[in-house]
Amino acid sequence: MVTVNEIKVRVQSEIDCKGLEAVQVARAILEDPEPGFREHRTAQRVAEKFRELGVFLEGGIAITGLRGIIDTGRPGPTVAIMGELDSHIVPGHAYANPETNAAHACGHHCQIGSMLAAAIGLLAEGVLENLSGRIALVAVPAEEYIELEFRDSLRAKGQLEFLGGKTEFIAKGALDDVDMAMMTHTITSSEDASIFIGGTNNGMIAKRVTFTGKAAHAGASPHEGVNALNAANIAMSAIHAQRETYRDEDTIRIHPIITQGGASVSSVPADVRMETFVRGKTIAAVLSASEKVDRALRAGAMAVGGSVTIRTLPGYLPIQHSAAMLDLYESNAVRLVGKENVVGLGHRTGSTDMGDVSQIMPVIHPYVAASTGSSHGTDYVIEDYELAVVDAGKAMAMTVADLLANDAQLAGEVKNQYHAPMTKEEYLFTLRGLFSEKTYME
Numbered sequence: 001m002v003t004v005n006e007i008k009v010r011v012q013s014e015i016d017c018k019g020l021e022a023v024q025v026a027r028a029i030l031e032d033p034e035p036g037f038r039e040h041r042t043a044q045r046v047a048e049k050f051r052e053l054g055v056f057l058e059g060g061i062a063i064t065g066l067r068g069i070i071d072t073g074r075p076g077p078t079v080a081i082m083g084e085l086d087s088h089i090v091p092g093h094a095y096a097n098p099e100t101n102a103a104h105a106c107g108h109h110c111q112i113g114s115m116l117a118a119a120i121g122l123l124a125e126g127v128l129e130n131l132s133g134r135i136a137l138v139a140v141p142a143e144e145y146i147e148l149e150f151r152d153s154l155r156a157k158g159q160l161e162f163l164g165g166k167t168e169f170i171a172k173g174a175l176d177d178v179d180m181a182m183m184t185h186t187i188t189s190s191e192d193a194s195i196f197i198g199g200t201n202n203g204m205i206a207k208r209v210t211f212t213g214k215a216a217h218a219g220a221s222p223h224e225g226v227n228a229l230n231a232a233n234i235a236m237s238a239i240h241a242q243r244e245t246y247r248d249e250d251t252i253r254i255h256p257i258i259t260q261g262g263a264s265v266s267s268v269p270a271d272v273r274m275e276t277f278v279r280g281k282t283i284a285a286v287l288s289a290s291e292k293v294d295r296a297l298r299a300g301a302m303a304v305g306g307s308v309t310i311r312t313l314p315g316y317l318p319i320q321h322s323a324a325m326l327d328l329y330e331s332n333a334v335r336l337v338g339k340e341n342v343v344g345l346g347h348r349t350g351s352t353d354m355g356d357v358s359q360i361m362p363v364i365h366p367y368v369a370a371s372t373g374s375s376h377g378t379d380y381v382i383e384d385y386e387l388a389v390v391d392a393g394k395a396m397a398m399t400v401a402d403l404l405a406n407d408a409q410l411a412g413e414v415k416n417q418y419h420a421p422m423t424k425e426e427y428l429f430t431l432r433g434l435f436s437e438k439t440y441m442e
Helices: 004-030 040-053 108-122 148-156 165-171 228-241 283-304 323-337 354-358 385-417 424-432
Strands: 056-061 065-071 078-084 134-140 180-182 195-197 203-212 257-260 271-280 307-316 342-344 436-441
Touching: 004 040, 004 108, 004 385, 040 056, 040 065, 040 108, 040 134, 065 108, 065 165, 078 108, 078 385, 108 134, 108 385, 134 165, 148 203, 148 271, 148 307, 165 354, 165 424, 180 323, 180 385, 195 323, 203 228, 203 283, 228 271, 228 283, 271 283, 283 307, 283 436, 323 342, 323 385
Parallel strands: 078 134, 078 180, 195 342
Antiparallel strands: 056 065, 065 134, 203 271, 203 307, 257 271, 307 436
16 A cells, blocks of 8 residues: 555655746746736736646636636545736836736746645646545736725626636635645745745735815916815824724724826815725724724715715635644654744734635645745745745645545545634625725715
């Protein structure tokens, strides 16, 4: 009988032989970045690789998303390995698209690479016949929660219900047959370590805000106008004035931007647009901060005699990890890079829609310290593709082997022992309840 250790050796050997294929895909995606729900060329590259590998393919999920299925032919749970298709928008990044400013300043191209590397290892000779269940390779669009006006327009047309990729996958039933999931993110770290595991993330909601005033000649008759830009500035000052009211342990983050500041410099601004996130460690903390932000927005409009429309959009929920899956993953990570190079994470104040997946099934979301620079910044680049793609792929594939070997005994235990915060129906009900649009005027 083939042991789990022997399966893992075969997995690692295959990735050592063919891992460069996955790196090449990642580098090709890096040089052709596309933002969320526009990742058509990126999705095509992934689809072509799936076909090369002989993986059954389903595409067009949530516009650009796709999944591949590797079936062992024996019953058992389905384990998903995920990657994200989208880039951010970062003008000035070394790999930014000169027309769209899209750039992979968060390492999503390496997520796709590590997912493919894991698939290569699991398809090695002598692996699948010793596993049970299925592996789903899930390439998800639009993790970066940006371009809210564009995405909201897709929603208005009925093309989407939610503005994030994994949330839309859940709503469309594309994860209904998945029992647990994992993916690997890249990270820059000052610590002397290679792989980071566990930890938590902030949840968040988003707001699209329109301040409405009255246009008038800015030089000749400003007194006849109502300045919506002043309303927005007062609102931001009021948001800043709330900061001392937030508890440190709630890790609140609010960071508005003005996306439209007026029609022309000679006209009193009458239509000013703003976007902001409201982030926090718990759902309750996010909702409490959201109320304070809404009060600040109303105050700005009322102060100048204008009006404000606040459109609140559900974002992402906080993440929790499966302790059992983390234990399996950690042992494999240690095997690859050594115990001293595997470190536990604390709380991170960014947000990820992997948190949404964790609300309904067991997940892990480890990080590999393969980048330099600041995430979402012009200097964020992957320096170590061996770690970001090859080692990350090995660690996930080896963890899948643990889960699905021996008639998928450990996967069954993980599934049965995990206490999901919500059912899928409860999750969707919660998110749908966060949508709101209100207009306030004097």
